[in-house]
Amino acid sequence: MHLRFVEVFCDVAQRRSFSKGAAAHNLSQSSASQAVSFLEKRLGTKLIDRSKRPLELTPAGRVYFDGCRELLERFRAIEDQVQQFHDRVTGTVRVAAIYSVGLMQMEQSVQTFAERYPEARLRVEYLHPDQVCEQVQNDEADLGLVSFPRPSGEIVSLDWQRQPMVLVAPPAHRLASQPSIGLSELDGEDYIGFTRDLTIRREVDRWLKRARVAVNVVHEFDNIETIKRAIEIGSGVALLPSPTVWQEISSRTLVAVPIADSEFFRPLGIIHKRHKQLTAAVQKFIELLQHEAPEPVPGATQAGQADAVGQAPDDRVAGRARGRSRSKRAPV
Amino acid sequence: MHLRFVEVFCDVAQRRSFSKGAAAHNLSQSSASQAVSFLEKRLGTKLIDRSKRPLELTPAGRVYFDGCRELLERFRAIEDQVQQFHDRVTGTVRVAAIYSVGLMQMEQSVQTFAERYPEARLRVEYLHPDQVCEQVQNDEADLGLVSFPRPSGEIVSLDWQRQPMVLVAPPAHRLASQPSIGLSELDGEDYIGFTRDLTIRREVDRWLKRARVAVNVVHEFDNIETIKRAIEIGSGVALLPSPTVWQEISSRTLVAVPIADSEFFRPLGIIHKRHKQLTAAVQKFIELLQHEAPEPVPGATQAGQADAVGQAPDDRVAGRARGRSRSKRAPV
DNA sequence: CTCTAGTATCGCAAAAATTGATAGTAGGCT
DNA sequence: AGCCTACTATCAATTTTTGCGATACTAGAG
Numbered sequence: 001m002h003l004r005f006v007e008v009f010c011d012v013a014q015r016r017s018f019s020k021g022a023a024a025h026n027l028s029q030s031s032a033s034q035a036v037s038f039l040e041k042r043l044g045t046k047l048i049d050r051s052k053r054p055l056e057l058t059p060a061g062r063v064y065f066d067g068c069r070e071l072l073e074r075f076r077a078i079e080d081q082v083q084q085f086h087d088r089v090t091g092t093v094r095v096a097a098i099y100s101v102g103l104m105q106m107e108q109s110v111q112t113f114a115e116r117y118p119e120a121r122l123r124v125e126y127l128h129p130d131q132v133c134e135q136v137q138n139d140e141a142d143l144g145l146v147s148f149p150r151p152s153g154e155i156v157s158l159d160w161q162r163q164p165m166v167l168v169a170p171p172a173h174r175l176a177s178q179p180s181i182g183l184s185e186l187d188g189e190d191y192i193g194f195t196r197d198l199t200i201r202r203e204v205d206r207w208l209k210r211a212r213v214a215v216n217v218v219h220e221f222d223n224i225e226t227i228k229r230a231i232e233i234g235s236g237v238a239l240l241p242s243p244t245v246w247q248e249i250s251s252r253t254l255v256a257v258p259i260a261d262s263e264f265f266r267p268l269g270i271i272h273k274r275h276k277q278l279t280a281a282v283q284k285f286i287e288l289l290q291h292e293a294p295e296p297v298p299g300a301t302q303a304g305q306a307d308a309v310g311q312a313p314d315d316r317v318a319g320r321a322r323g324r325s326r327s328k329r330a331p332v
Numbered sequence: 333m334h335l336r337f338v339e340v341f342c343d344v345a346q347r348r349s350f351s352k353g354a355a356a357h358n359l360s361q362s363s364a365s366q367a368v369s370f371l372e373k374r375l376g377t378k379l380i381d382r383s384k385r386p387l388e389l390t391p392a393g394r395v396y397f398d399g400c401r402e403l404l405e406r407f408r409a410i411e412d413q414v415q416q417f418h419d420r421v422t423g424t425v426r427v428a429a430i431y432s433v434g435l436m437q438m439e440q441s442v443q444t445f446a447e448r449y450p451e452a453r454l455r456v457e458y459l460h461p462d463q464v465c466e467q468v469q470n471d472e473a474d475l476g477l478v479s480f481p482r483p484s485g486e487i488v489s490l491d492w493q494r495q496p497m498v499l500v501a502p503p504a505h506r507l508a509s510q511p512s513i514g515l516s517e518l519d520g521e522d523y524i525g526f527t528r529d530l531t532i533r534r535e536v537d538r539w540l541k542r543a544r545v546a547v548n549v550v551h552e553f554d555n556i557e558t559i560k561r562a563i564e565i566g567s568g569v570a571l572l573p574s575p576t577v578w579q580e581i582s583s584r585t586l587v588a589v590p591i592a593d594s595e596f597f598r599p600l601g602i603i604h605k606r607h608k609q610l611t612a613a614v615q616k617f618i619e620l621l622q623h624e625a626p627e628p629v630p631g632a633t634q635a636g637q638a639d640a641v642g643q644a645p646d647d648r649v650a651g652r653a654r655g656r657s658r659s660k661r662a663p664v
Numbered sequence: 665c666t667c668t669a670g671t672a673t674c675g676c677a678a679a680a681a682t683t684g685a686t687a688g689t690a691g692g693c694t
Numbered sequence: 695a696g697c698c699t700a701c702t703a704t705c706a707a708t709t710t711t712t713g714c715g716a717t718a719c720t721a722g723a724g
Contacts, residue, residue, distance in 0.1 A: 003334055017670075018670075018671060018672095019670065019671085027714090028713065028714050030671090030672085030713075030714060030715075030716095031712075033671060034672090034712080034713080035712090037672085043414050043420075044418055044422075045414055045415060045418050047414075050670095050672090050720085050721090051720090051721075052721080053669085053670075053720090053721050053722055053723095055671090058417075059417060060414045060417040063410070063414050063417075064410060064414045067406075067413065067414075068410065071410065074399075074403060075403055077399075078403065081395055081399065082375050082377055082392045082395055082396045082399075083375055083376060085390075085395075086392075088375075088376045088377070090376075336681090349701080350701075350702060350703095351702080359683095360682065360683055360684075361702070361703095362684075362702090362704085363681075363683075364702095365702060365703060365704085366681080366682085366703090366704090369703085382701090382702070383689090384690085385689090385690050385691055387702090
């Protein structure tokens with residue numbers, strides 16, 4: 001009669017809002033309020049200080065929250081373990097992905113997952129890279145999909161994909177018709193770059209610097225979508241991970257040209273918390289991701305592979321992931 | 333909507349019976365059955381094998397049981413911790429005591445506890461010494477009250493009382509009228525002893541042996557009550573912890589004579605599991621026990637104290653402990 | 665001081681948990 | 695083997711809990 005109440009309390013505490021916490025459980029705000037009241041009455045202690053507007057936890061509430069979070073986690077783990085006896089895969093896999101890892105990168109895995117494990121649920125949320133790490137860190141997501149993964153003490157990273165960087169230009173651009181180009185050909189070119197706070201910007205800068213190439217940065221954006229739009233209107237060219245422009249290439253609005261004389265990939269990684277034991281569902285999803293990565297690309301992008309890069313591998317529109325995956329614009 | 337179910341399952345599993353598990357929760361057997369069914373349906377796994385008559389856990393059930401036991405324990409701990417913020421003492425203290433630690437030894441503590449912490453519950457169960465240890469070991473009791481406590485790896489023991497051993501005889505016995513006697517005076521005496529499996533028997537034997545006294549053991553019983561009855565009908569005398577005969581002494585059916593020339597106490601201890609964090613209620617009860625021990629007796633039984641030993645300190649009949657404390661006969 | 669976003673409270677509707685009665689089973693006994 | 699007994703599962707009815715919508719209340723912003 002009240003494990004659910006504890007869950008609601010935790011969600012309310014986490015979001016610092018009754019309404020939002022309730023929404024997260026598909027409950028009315030009224031219910032959430034009553035649930036917390038119930039716990040408070042039971043414990044004889046106020047858990048939440050409502051006199052502050054973004055509500056605050058009382059000291060007791062903090063203790064209860066921390067304890068219950070771990071408890072719920074552990075309970076999930078136990079249920080999962082028991083279900084393994086019958087190879088039953090249930091529960092929700094919460095994935096936090098950077099904007100540029102769109103469904104395109106995961107579509108196959110998502111679909112296979114939904115088919116193979118109909119009792120499990122998948123929730124994918126697209127976020128800023130920092131937020132992805134944050135959510136994984138705070139146990140708000142089971143898995144994070146990030147670029148240039150940087151394992152730290154608390155976070156483990158599994159290699160996932162290596163996306164070749166290609167030159168992206170409008171079809172009419174002077175470089176667009178070549179089968180491949182050397183990096184030096186970009187010297188002085190008008191260029192649309194990422195903002196400097198993003199790892200990919202720093203990596204690209206290093207790459208160009210090593211090749212002693214200086215581009216003329218005319219714009220900086222923090223997401224790929226905007227960069228592509230800027231290229232389309234002729235503001236300049238950009239170096240982007242090839243899978244992120246498949247769509248535009250297949251619709252002939254942009255052209256991708258492989259870089260011939262220098263290798264550079266954007267590595268994608270799957271991150272998760274180190275000491276958290278992953279549920280079967282999470283493990284299965286990782287397996288699928290690793291197995292069905294659209295482009296393992298162990299080799300490299302070489303001159304003459306232009307066609308291969310230019311081909312969008314699949315035009316099916318993504319079969320929507322189950323659960324509500326906040327559909328935001330999909331930058332970086 | 334289901335923490336209670338988990339509790340019921342654990343109780344059912346522990347008692348290996350739906351009916352008994354249900355009873356332990358004041359539920360109908362029907363409910364218990366449905367509760368377990370619910371969990372099984374939820375997990376998609378049978379937890380209990382009903383085809384065996386004392387029911388058995390399936391492998392999955394075992395895992396679930398172990399996991400949930402720890403979980404519930406932890407949850408209790410969290411709730412307890414939170415309630416401490418307001419010095420609220422709740423929950424149940426489960427005490428397992430050996431037969432001979434009757435209410436007489438605890439009455440004051442029990443009463444004070446009930447008054448001071450009305451929201452807490454106390455359940456005392458009287459058992460065979462081995463069962464006391466077993467219950468503490470298996471987390472079926474929070475505290476054990478035992479004699480000759482022997483702390484082991486898993487069990488911690490706190491000293492509680494030192495009960496002076498006295499000679500107990502019928503009023504008409506030749507030794508009964510003396511203010512005190514020497515141990516050697518018992519040589520050759522008809523004697524009612526404990527059975528050899530009890531620690532107290534072995535300790536008494538050692539004591540007598542060291543004094544080079546040999547008694548004539550005419551009967552052996554595993555509990556004090558029966559020994560007292562045997563003494564009353566004149567079968568012999570016995571060496572017993574003095575508090576265990578207060579009742580008979582005050583009603584003049586037996587006489588206790590202190591031993592003058594040799595000190596011997598039956599030590600009582602409070603045992604609990606080492607690594608289990610005790611709830612506030614348990615801690616408070618321990619405090620009461622230690623503070624209100626009826627006879628701390630730091631010194632010793634000396635000649636001339638006969639009167640003191642002979643006085644039953646209090647004739648009030650014990651105000652019954654709350655919760656159902658199986659009232660069994662009260663041996664050892 | 666008013667306005668807004670966010671909460672508590674109340675009565676009612678919906679969904680449970682619980683029960684008692686009853687049918688079904690495993691294991692012991694003759 | 696077959697009955698008996700002690701348990702357990704199932705079902706329908708009832709009681710209890712939970713959830714919701716409407717409405718009153720409150721902290722903080724402007």
